[in-house]
Amino acid sequence: MSEYLKAERAQEWREALRKSIKNKDRIAIPRVKMPEVDPAVRSRTYDEVNLGLTPELAANESHRCLDCVDPTCITGCPVEINIPKFIKNIERGEFLEAAKTLKETSALPAVCGRVCPQERQCESQCFYTLKLKKEPVAIGHLERFAADYERMSGNISIPETAPTNGIKIAVVGSGPAGLAFAGDMVKLGYDVTVFEALHELGGVLRYGIPEFRLPNEIVDIEIDGLKKMGVKFVTNCIVGKTISQEDLKAEGFKGIFVGSGAGLPNFMNIPGENLIGIMSCNEYLTRVNLMQAADPDSDTPVYKGKKVAVVGGGNTAMDAVRTARRLGAERAMIVYRRSEEEMPARVEEIKHAKEEGIEFYTLHNPIRYEGDEQGHVQRMLLQRMELGAPDQSGRRRPVAIEGDTTWLEVDEVIVSVGVSPNPLIPQSFDGMEVTSWGTIVVNSDTMQTADEMIFAGGDIVRGGATVILAMGDGRKAAKAMHQYLKGDQVEK
CATH class of the missing domain: 3.50.50.60 (FAD/NAD(P)-binding domain)
Structure with a gap:
């Protein structure tokens, strides 16, 4: 790859190709699809799900950028990355320069390329989305590509710093x-x-x-x-x-x-919430991610339920339910009081969860837990909900359907209803x-x-x-x- 980048003729050819592509041709290029590990394989391992773009895929996607006169994608980025600049560097094959551009304003480009909700920020302000009603340029995928390329090349640049002022x-x-x-x-x-x-x-x-x-x-x-x-x-x-x-x-x-x-995790303060097997999402993820709780020989092992329900619809809820699947849950379920359209989780995370066999109980809300003689949770009573008028968040408020409840068998419940x-x-x-x-x-x-x-x-x-x-x-x-x-x- 490095020899290819150094070749002057190849560089000249790419630059000529870039200049020759008209906007109508760029618009006709379909948005890239991120390669992923097969769901049947990944749901049993902690290996990264998304595999990243190849140089060819990244270059092809970079051709879609129209290099707008008024790049509204930048205003959609909370750290104000110069998005057209780094993408045009990719288009020219100058991948390391693309990474340097990212580091001008972002301390964590490889992280952001993976976990940021670009679809609600920079990509939502892309010309394709705003004017053409088409899929936006895959800014997040390209950000990850540039950061990963730099890391794998071994030529990691360190941003310049001013002389120390001693403060x-x-x-x-x-x-x-x-x-x-x-x-x-x-x-x-x-x-x-x-x-x-x-x-x-x-x-x-x-x-x-x-x-x-x-x-x-x-x-x-x-x-x-x-x-x-x-x-x-x-x-x-x-x-x-x-x-x-x-x-x-x-x-x-x-x-x-x-x-x-x-x-500080929030709880719902409903009957039975203190039963064994019910914990906060914060505790669950911290013990698994930071304290090796998945290892039975760990000093802080975590209970591995077979029928696990996660209450909530955010990214942390998706992380928890997909973790439960990887820890051996036969049934891993999301229980959420609104519809899927109101879920705050990223569309990609919901998609990945469904592909991994996660069950979704939308428009359901827990109102009670019951346990066995040893005090371990056995089942949860769910109230069926319907959507009413929008609340302060702009999402439609969930309203209970009087008299419409159902029991769900569980042996572990992870509560993900916000933090303080x-x-x-x-x-x-x-x-x-x-x-x-x-x-x-x-x-x-x-x-x-x-x-x-x-x-x-x-x-x-x-x-x-x-x-x-x-x-x-x-x-x-x-x-x-x-x-x-x-x-x-x-x-x-």
Whole structure:
């Protein structure tokens, strides 16, 4: 592949081909299909489901980009990647340059290419979608291709950083918000240290997303790049317990970014919810992804149910139910109170789940659990629902159909109905305002809190969001903190 890229004649031929393709010809090219592992095979392993694009597939898809005068796809990206630029680099065969372009604004391109909901963000703003009512350019697939190509080539570029200014910055949490913030701040010359409560780095990227969707190796490589840029990491350190706000100030930190996430699971508070075999999705995924709970010899093994129901319709619910299938569940089921059209999970994740034999009980809501004499869950009573008027989220509100219930046999239930922010930082830091939901109050334009030296972003502010939105918060906070530390006025 490298020899092919070096060949001058091949390069000239590709450039001539690119220029010769008219827009009408580009529009006629069908959208690429991501190669995948066969469902019958992948549902028994933790191997990654999506296989990535070949150079030929990536080049063909890149030809579809119309290089719009007003690239609305960029405005649809929370971290503002120069999407046409990186795609045109792929079209010219300059794959490493495409990866460099991604790293100009994204600290985690290989991660985002895998887990971001591009269909609701950049791809939803593609000219194909907005004007032609056709399938958009596969921006996410191409982002993953460029990042993976660079990794496999061994020529991993490290973004340039400004000379160090000696100003120390603390980051609480090594999830996507903290990593994006750290990457931008170290580029600006700051001395950045990330404090992580767990023994592994990555936050939700590590404990919340299974390897069949996001391999740990990818997370490790992205974080290693930040280390090479100069970001320091401290694990097993709980800010607010191990080290206090006063300790950080005493050690000379001039700015603090809080990206501690939303790690407290919500439950439904219905009868029987304390039975053995019922747990939160957070606990389930953390134990399996981070603590090797799938191994029966693990210090923290997890119960492997044969009839597993996951309550919820988001990406974490899909991750949990597909994990249960891989752990040997004979029946793995999604129970969701709205219809499939209202599910917040990515279309791709729903598709993969169905292909792997997951059963969907949509328009059903648990109202009671019953167990055996040993206190282990045996069955759940489901209330059938119908859709009413839209609620504040814009989705139609589920309404119970009076008297219409049904029992479902289960031996394990995983509850995935949302999370609440980690209260440790707001409780242990002075001068911080919180909402009634426990989220930190910030200026939405700057991510600055009531304490001028403290900024925050990600789930601790949003209460639960996507990886890329958290990263967007981190980038916005880095820009605003830089202005604040330079003495520029930051609007409150």
